Amino acid sequence: MSFSSCCLKTFTWGGTPTGKEVKLANNNSYVTGDNKDAAVLFIHDLFGWKYNNIRLLADHYAREANVTVYVPDFFGGWVVDWELVEQDRFDKIDLAGLLRDNSREIRGPEMEACAKALKSEHGFKRLGAIGFCYGGWAVCHLAHKRHEPKLVDAISMGHPSWLEKADVENLAVPVQILAPEIDPAFNQELKTFTFATLLKLNLPFDYVHYPGIVHGSLVRGSEKLAKEREAMASAKNSAVAWFKEHLH
Incomplete structure (x- = not known):
């Protein structure tokens, strides 16, 4: 099977995003899709709202789940040096400044x-x-039970970081967890707590485990590594199925 035909069935690495940039509330945002009734708010990772894979994932969600997807900039215009992240040279990135400038209190x-605007x-x-x-x-923040009426109708989170037990305890909508096996941010204790808590809350949930996959690979998985290629495509398909079920 050729690389191009494989991508058509999985994820379009190196493709060109098909959406456009607009304003959502007061935030710059990438938008893709044309459904007028169902939308998805996509909250980016460290790579930010302009990262190509983020926008390509948004395109996949829009096309395959029949939704309109918005990817706002929640870093206030700051964009990480993607090459440093891809090389795991995190010591060259001001992570302390990132934490300070993009805290829950500021970005929540x-x-x-x-x-609300959507x-x-x-x-x-x-x-x-x-x-x-x-x-x-962030998606747990939006799904908190304190919001009345509810801000969102269903959420999905992949290899979450900055997650606290209270975030899970206060969820009020169906939740999907895309969980790589090797993940110091979403460690085994937190995974076990999340699973047990969701059972107690009696919320509909979908938990997908990716053996041998490391944190970050569901967004920046390499098409050259079979396990990462398959996991990233699988995670995309799981999110599509989740939103097709809960938004239509």
Whole structure:
């Protein structure tokens, strides 16, 4: 099978995003898809809203789940040096500054404003949210039981970071967890707690385990490594199926 035909069935590595840039609430945002009733708010990871794979994933979700996908910038214009991340040279990145400038207190209200705008101003009847790494805690923030009416109708999170037990304990909507086996941010203790807590909350949930896969690979998995290629495609397909079930 050729590389191009494989990508058609999995994930389009190196492709060109098909959406456009707009404003959502007060945030710059990438948008793709044309469904007027169902939308997904995609909260990016460390790579930010302009990272090609993030936008290509958004295109896949829009096309395959029949939703309109928005990817707002929640880093205030800051963009990480993608080459440093891909080389795992995190010591060259100001992670302390990232934490300081993009805390829950700073970005949480922006995320809420974007979710509210999609339902109130744009008129979407159903809204999902998906987030990887940094976006993991964020989608839980949007799914918190304190929001009335609910901001989102279902969430999906992949290899979440900054996640706290209280985030899980206060979930109020169906949740999907895409969980690589090797993940210091979403470690075994937190995985076990999440699974047990969701059972107690009696929420619909989908837990997908990826043996041998490391944190980050569901967004920046390499097409050259079979296990990462398959895991990234599988995670994309799982998210598509989740949103098709809960947003239509």
